Amino acid sequence: MQLKGIHHVSAITANAKQNYDFYTNIMGMRLVKKTVNQDAPSMYHLFYADEKGRPGTDLTFFEIHRAGQTYPGTRSISTTSLRVKSDKALTYWKDRFQKYQVDHDGIIDRFGRKTLSFRDPEGQRLTLISDEKNEGVASGDSWDHAPVPQEYGITGLGPVHLTVNEASKTEEVLTEVLGFRKKGTYEQRVVYETGEGGNGAEVHIEEKREGKPEKPGRGSVHHVAFRVSDEDELKKWEETIQASGFPHSGIVDRYYFKSIYFREANHILFELATDGPGFSTDEDENHLGEKLALPPFLEDKRKEIENHLTQLDTSRTRE
Template sequence: MTAIAGNPQRNAEFYVDTLGLRFVKQTVNHDDKYTYHFYFGDAEGTPGTNITFFPWGDQGRSGRFGEGQTKVTTYFVPPESLDYWIDRLESNDIEVTGPIERFGETVIEFDDPDGITLALAASAGTPNGHPWDPSPVPAEHQLRGFHSVSLAVSEIEPTADVLTEGLGYEFETAEDGWHRYRSAAGGPGSIVDLVETNRPRGQMGTGTVHHVAYKSQDTAEQEQWREHLSDRGLHVTEIIDRKYFKSIYFREPGGVLFEIATMGPGFTVDQNEDELGTELVLPEWLENERKEIESRLPSFKSPSVEPDPDVQ
């Protein structure tokens, strides 16, 4: 999941200090080299745990939520962790909506500092990823992977067709206007919910999600997806090298931008695991511009990590 934030310092401190995620990678947007690209995930940056941001700065254009955008990004938490998270969020002056019941699971929702809506779903499933020992959140309560994503569209069927016939999802059930689809593989991060909206087309900017990413094992599988989706009339990009993975992109009929990214080579191609996120790293093709890039990026300091004071 990749979204657009405002102030980079505020963004990083919220996702590390408040949500307890690891700051996995500090680099730049390859399509806009004077904008940071931050990655937050589990201890190793395992695929399926990473939420990433392009922080546009305090002067960046504000986005507007609407049709063709992500409505809610939901993390998995064990049922016994929900009270911990309610207390933690409220103690940090974050307004929590819920708990509510959705598809037989208890869910709470809240906004990050830029207005991006996040949720925690209490589920008995097995979490993805690996706990991060220095996290301010105890290991048993850490966010270790996505549960689901909900997309706002004007009509369910065109997007549902891409999910089922294009990406192999299966319709599961509908409840209170939410239509749930699950990938055949199952497990964490396998759910996409579609919700109809009568809002106008959303405007990309601070406080909105830029795109939703799916995984492929390698470029051979990626090429198969590219051919399959193109045969269904979707415009799919060529494979693009993002250093830590390779990507293809396409926009589904409802307006949401999708990415299919390879599982590797991963975040340790340019840093050891214990060094992840500690300094700005650039792809080789931008390294000779480092001085200019650093001079134009906003001032930023990696957030310090303080243990949860309630943990004995």
């Protein structure tokens, strides 16, 4: 068994409307599913991804209206990366961030790749990473109806950056339980990879032994999910996690994929998720994310759920 790479990253927003505006109109990502948190259906769960919503391209957000400020620290997924095709694309994005007054840094080299760090309006910590020298897991395709030229568009998720108190504990989980390989180091961070490797299959770990745990809120990351081929393999992973001694959720049916959740030794929430069946299970591919989608087990509560949600117009017309 081998995990294929990053499946999705799920974060927290306090304002779904503002979040939708930023990630579609500024970042040019496609909303491929407007649904709810299945464990708390009174809140939105928004999925932004590539043109088809492929696994490995999903950045998702739970809307928690009263989410307070995030106080960064350890035991956290500190930065999420988004992939672009080329170094030239980063220059485009730097100009675009200046135009739209998006808080950002300069273009720098990290671990042999060009990167551009920035923050969304709620302080979500993000980095664009160039695939120009990338070898490994293939990216998706940027959305052809985005307000961003397709050659510069976002094509998927890149490495996630974890900040922990004791790096050896997380390393043990990654390598001994989940089968990651150590790839190298840079700037006091250690890089691990899985599957075919590359930008879409890496976890970067930074150790801060005396750091205080992060206080999560709006702009923080809730969990990271890793890709599993299918349910049969997920069952084998369930046995592996059980044997490792970590408490876990068991297999949970999320309708668009099936998952297992557990907290690694530094208390960061990991998820293993199947590649399928995917987001076109209940919507036409040309109209993903335009209406509120509910899994069958919540459909009979649609009116009640809609009454608790703030209005969010995501309708659009495709040419």
